[in-house]
Amino acid sequence: MVNNFNHTTVLLNEAVNALLCGGGTVDVANSPRLFIDGTFGRGGHSKLLLSKLPPDDSLLVFDKDPQAISAAKSIGDSRLRIQHEAFSGLVNLSPHSVDGILLDLGVSSPQIDEAARGFSFRFDAPLDMRMDTTRGQTVAQWLETASVDHMKEVLRDYGEERFAAQIAKAIDACRQIGKPICTTRELAELVASTVKTREPGQNPATRTFQAFRIYINAELEELQHALTASLNILKPGGVLVVISFHSLEDRIVKQFIAAHSREVIDRRALFATPKPMRLKALGRVKPSAQEIA
DSSP: OOOOOOOOOTTHHHHHHHHTTTSSOOOGGGOSOEEEESOOTTSHHHHHHHHHSOTTOEEEEEOSOHHHHHHHHTSOOTTEEEEOSOGGGGGGSOTTOEEEEEEEOSOOHHHHHSGGGOOOTTSOOBSOOOSSTTSSOOHHHHHHHOOHHHHHHHHHHHHOOTTHHHHHHHHHHHHHTTOOOOBHHHHHHHHHHHOOOOOTTSOTTHHHHHHHHHHHTTHHHHHHHHHHHHHHHEEEEEEEEEEOOSHHHHHHHHHHHHHHSSOBOOTTSTTSOOBOOSOOOOOOOOOOHHHHO
């Protein structure tokens, strides 16, 4: 069953127009083309892109979430191909076969809005947080056996949490008395009682929930694999569009683009021809004040 949560697509026109090289239209003479939406979600970007593509083009969409895959199947467009897997699956595509790739990173609002998924501290629910509910450990299962040092590392590296050590020790203390953390409310209340200060307007558990979600879904590793694959599968002149939200993923994307959008000079052979850049940085787009509001 597909749940009908309201979902407003972030940077909808900006992302799709950038994917189509800025103009929002495609030169039909260059068809057939293959585009990829690596994070289908509820299909906002994909639907707009399909509305702009000529009949001979095609769109391949990826998503780990079974509910997103169900939403994709409901579209009923013969140009649409659907893959139930993470976007790191881009590595399996043929070299120089893709004209454009869109990655909209992070958790989607329908995942947060459905309490049973366990992504949000706004609801009390089993502590799951898996984007793909058909496989892998839940956060609750991981917390049953994770060492204090491992929890601290995850909180520090994926949540940039200043109180990582205290939170990890508090989770372990609950285990020691036979009360492991199993629900979102239990985790949120534990963090709130452990973290004494927090940014104004932010729930104390925000960074903890982010850290555990990113870890359990291997989000940063998946991103790195997908970015590397994009260099191989994009055609000359192909476009890579990435929407990033928090500093961890944003840093990975910016560093990747910077590393591959400059000529590399071999300092051991100063007069050798520099290795050409593989990407051309096309600039950054930020959401408008209206969209942020």
